[in-house]
Amino acid sequence: MSGYMGKILRVNLTDRxxxxxxxxxxxxxxxxxxxxxxxxxxxxxxxxxxxxFSEENKIIIATGALTGAPVPTSGRYMVISKSPLTGTxxxxxxxxxxxxxxxxxxxxxxxxxxxxxxPVYLYIEDDKIEIRDASHIWGKTVSEATEIxxxxxxxxxxxxxxxxxxxxxxxxxxxxxxxxxxxRGGIGAVMGSKNLKAVVVRGxxxxxxxxEERVKKVSSEKIRILREDPVAGGGLPSYGSAVLVNIxxxxxxxxxxxxxxxxxDNADLISGETMTEKHLxxxxxxFRCPIACGRVVKLADGSVVGGPEYETVxxxxxxxxxxxxxxxxxxxxxxxxxxLDTISAGATIAAAMELYEKGYIKDEDIEKDGxxxxxxxxxxxxxxTKKMALREGFGDKLTDGSxxxxxxxxxxELSMSVKKQELPAYDPRGVQGHGITYAVNNRGGCHxxxxxxxxxILGYPEKLDRLSLEGKAAYAKxxxxxxxxxxxIGLCVFSTFGLGLPDYVDMYNAVCGDIYDDDSLLEAxxxxxxxxKLFNLREGxxxxxxxxxxxxxxxxxVNGPTEGHIHHLDKLLPEYYEVRGWDEKxxxxxxxxxxxxxxxxxxxxxxxxK
Amino acid sequence: xxxxxxxxxxxxxxxxxxxxxxxxxxxxxxSDIVKYLNIDEEEVSILLxxxxxxxxxxxxxxxxxxxxFPPVGGG
Numbered sequence: 167m168s169g170y171m172g173k174i175l176r177v178n179l180t181d182r183x184x185x186x187x188x189x190x191x192x193x194x195x196x197x198x199x200x201x202x203x204x205x206x207x208x209x210x211x212x213x214x215x216x217x218x219f220s221e222e223n224k225i226i227i228a229t230g231a232l233t234g235a236p237v238p239t240s241g242r243y244m245v246i247s248k249s250p251l252t253g254t255x256x257x258x259x260x261x262x263x264x265x266x267x268x269x270x271x272x273x274x275x276x277x278x279x280x281x282x283x284x285p286v287y288l289y290i291e292d293d294k295i296e297i298r299d300a301s302h303i304w305g306k307t308v309s310e311a312t313e314i315x316x317x318x319x320x321x322x323x324x325x326x327x328x329x330x331x332x333x334x335x336x337x338x339x340x341x342x343x344x345x346x347x348x349x350r351g352g353i354g355a356v357m358g359s360k361n362l363k364a365v366v367v368r369g370x371x372x373x374x375x376x377x378e379e380r381v382k383k384v385s386s387e388k389i390r391i392l393r394e395d396p397v398a399g400g401g402l403p404s405y406g407s408a409v410l411v412n413i414x415x416x417x418x419x420x421x422x423x424x425x426x427x428x429x430x431d432n433a434d435l436i437s438g439e440t441m442t443e444k445h446l447x448x449x450x451x452x453f454r455c456p457i458a459c460g461r462v463v464k465l466a467d468g469s470v471v472g473g474p475e476y477e478t479v480x481x482x483x484x485x486x487x488x489x490x491x492x493x494x495x496x497x498x499x500x501x502x503x504x505x506l507d508t509i510s511a512g513a514t515i516a517a518a519m520e521l522y523e524k525g526y527i528k529d530e531d532i533e534k535d536g537x538x539x540x541x542x543x544x545x546x547x548x549x550x551t552k553k554m555a556l557r558e559g560f561g562d563k564l565t566d567g568s569x570x571x572x573x574x575x576x577x578x579e580l581s582m583s584v585k586k587q588e589l590p591a592y593d594p595r596g597v598q599g600h601g602i603t604y605a606v607n608n609r610g611g612c613h614x615x616x617x618x619x620x621x622x623i624l625g626y627p628e629k630l631d632r633l634s635l636e637g638k639a640a641y642a643k644x645x646x647x648x649x650x651x652x653x654x655i656g657l658c659v660f661s662t663f664g665l666g667l668p669d670y671v672d673m674y675n676a677v678c679g680d681i682y683d684d685d686s687l688l689e690a691x692x693x694x695x696x697x698x699k700l701f702n703l704r705e706g707x708x709x710x711x712x713x714x715x716x717x718x719x720x721x722x723x724v725n726g727p728t729e730g731h732i733h734h735l736d737k738l739l740p741e742y743y744e745v746r747g748w749d750e751k752x753x754x755x756x757x758x759x760x761x762x763x764x765x766x767x768x769x770x771x772x773x774x775x776k
Numbered sequence: 777x778x779x780x781x782x783x784x785x786x787x788x789x790x791x792x793x794x795x796x797x798x799x800x801x802x803x804x805x806x807s808d809i810v811k812y813l814n815i816d817e818e819e820v821s822i823l824l825x826x827x828x829x830x831x832x833x834x835x836x837x838x839x840x841x842x843x844x845f846p847p848v849g850g851g
Binding site (some may be wrong): 222265308395396398399400401402404405406407408409410412413416417418419429434437438439475476477613614617620623624625632659660663726727730 | 789
C-alpha cells in the first residue's frame with residue numbers, strides 16, 4: 167500500500183479497548199486522507215445533533231498519504247471532530263514532528279470514541295498500544311506534561327492538551343511538540359471532555375513509496391522551487407509570518423480595536439521586522455520543511471520560547487491596541503503552554519475591551535480579578551490569558567469566546583465572529599474575496615482554508631484588485647478546494663508560496679501511484695469541501711450562518727487606505743453558491759453530489775432543506 | 777515640487793531607513809522614485825500608493841504615501 171500505512175486505530179475510551187482496523191484503500195484515495203478521511207468518518211459514524219462533549223462525539227486524528235513521506239512540508243496532521251465552539255465540523259491542522267512520528271507507528275489515523283472515567287493518555291510504540299493512567303499529568307501545562315512523559319518514555323513525541331482543554335474552554339487547542347497547535351474550534355476541549363490528556367508516539371516504520379526514484383526527483387525539484395521562491399525561500403524564513411503586519415496595515419486592512427479601525431500608526435512596533443531585530447533568537451522548521459517560518463523568541467525574563475505567528479501578533483496586538491512585543495510574546499507562550507487558540511483568545515479579549523468601553527461590562531464585574539479591560543493594557547492581555555485557561559474570575563466568561571460573551575450582554579453583533587468563531591487578522595471590507603472565505607468556511611471564521619490574501623494582496627499566484635468583486639467567488643472556490651487537497655494529502659498550505667496544483671499532483675502520484683491528474687485532484691478537494699458542508703447542513707447550520715458581522719456589512723471603514731468601504735457579501739454569496747453547484751439556499755444540488763461521487767449522501771439533502 | 781512620504785519594509789530597509797519625506801518634481805512616477813532609491817524595480821513585489829497596489833507608472837501627488845515591499849507572505 168503506497169503512501170498509506172493501511173491501518174486505523176479505533177480507541178474506545180469508555181470500554182478501554184483498542185482495535186486495529188484495515189484502511190479501505192479505495193476510500194482513502196477517494197478522500198485523499200487526513201482532513202478528507204476524517205470528515206468522512208465523522209459523517210458516517212457520528213449521528214446529527216450530538217453534544218460535542220458527549221460520548222457520542224468522536225475525535226479523529228489523521229495523517230495524509232504524504233505525511234511523513236520524503237517530500238517537502240510533509241509534517242502535517244489533522245484533528246477532526248464536532249466543534250463545541252461552532253457546532254460545525256471541526257478541522258484543525260498542525261505541523262511540527264508529531265504527525266510523521268505517529269504515522270511511523272504504522273497507522274494512518276486514530277478514532278477516539280466514548281469517554282474515559284479517569285484521565286488517561288494513549289501510548290503507541292509501533293504495534294504496542296496502551297491506554298495508560300494520566301492522573302499524574304492532569305492539571306499540568308503542556309510543557310510540564312511533555313517533560314514528565316519524556317522522562318517516562320524515551321524518544322517519544324507528545325501531543326497533549328493543557329489546562330484549558332481540561333477545563334473545557336471553548337477556545338482550547340491541541341498542542342504537539344510544545345509549541346505547534348491544532349488550534350481552532352475548541353477541539354482541545356473535546357479531548358478534555360473525554361479525559362484524554364495526551365497521545366504519545368514512537369514509531370520505526372517508513373512510508374512505502376510507489377516509485378522511490380521518482381519521489382526523489384520530484385521532491386528535489388519542489389524543494390528547489392520553494393528555495394528559489396522569494397517568499398518561501400526569502401520573506402517567510404527571514405521575518406516569519408509576522409512580516410505581514412506592515413503590509414496588511416499599509417493596505418488598510420489590519421483590524422484595530424475589535425475591527426473598529428482598520429489601520430494604525432503603531433504597526434511597526436509589532437512587525438516581523440521588529441521581532442527579527444529585537445526578539446528573535448532563531449528560526450525553526452517543521453518536519454522536512456525547507457521554509458522554516460517558525461520563530462524562537464526571548465521573553466522579557468530571558469526565557470527562550472516558541473514565538474508568535476502573524477495572527478497572534480495581531481489578535482493580542484493591534485486588535486487589543488497593544489504594541490508591546492514582550493507582552494504579546496508572553497501571551498503567546500501562555501496560550502501554547504495552557505493550550506489556547508491564540509486567535510480566539512486575543513480576539514475575545516479585544517471584544518471584551520469593546521464591551522467594557524461601551525459600558526456593557528462594568529468595573530464591578532472585573533474588579534476582583536485585578537486586571538483592566540482598557541485598550542492597550544499590555545499587562546491585561548497576559549493576565550486574562552491565564553485566567554481564561556483556568557476559568558478563574560471573569561476569565562470563566564471570556565473562555566467560551568466572544569460570541570457567547572457579547573450575546574450574554576444582548577449585543578452578539580459586537581463579536582467579530584462567523585459561526586461563533588473569531589475572525590482572524592484581515593478586515594474583509596478591504597479584501598472582498600477574503601470575506602467570502604470568512605462567510606462560507608465550513609469551520610466558521612477562519613482565513614487559512616482559502617487564503618484569498620495571497621492573490622488580493624501578496625500577488626500569489628497573480629495580483630487581483632483587492633476591492634473588486636469581479637471573479638472573486640470563482641477564485642475563492644478554487645482556493646477552498648485546493649486547500650482541502652493540501653490539507654488532505656498532509657502538506658503545509660505555506661507550500662503554495664511557490665507550488666501549485668500540478669506540483670501536488672506530481673508528489674501525490676509519485677508517492678501513491680498514478681491516480682490523479684490536475685482536474686481530478688482539485689475535484690477531490692471539492693468532494694471534501696462538499697462533505698463538510700453536508701455535515702454542517704445535517705446540524706442545521708444553513709446559509710443563514712454564511713454571513714459576516716453586521717459591522718463589516720453595514721459600517722464603512724473609518725480610517726486608513728480602505729476608508730469608506732463595506733463588504734459586499736450580498737453580491738458575492740449568490741455567485742459563490744452558483745459556482746459551487748449549490749442552489750440559492752446554499753445546498754448542494756443532487757447533480758453536484760453525483761458529479762463528486764457523493765451519491766450515498768443525497769439522503770442528507772432532504773434533511774437540510776427542511 | 778511635491779512632498780511624498782516613502783515607507784520601506786523588510787530588507788529594503790537595510791542600509792536605508794524606515795520612512796522619510798522626500799521632495800520630487802511634479803510628474804515624478806513611482807518608477808522614478810524606486811530608481812532614485814537605487815532599488816531594482818523587479819524586486820518590488822508590492823507597490824502601494826496610499827494603500828492601493830498598482831503600476832509603477834502612477835504619479836503621486838503632494839502629501840501622498842508610497843509603500844514599497846519586496847516579496848512577502850505568511851498567514
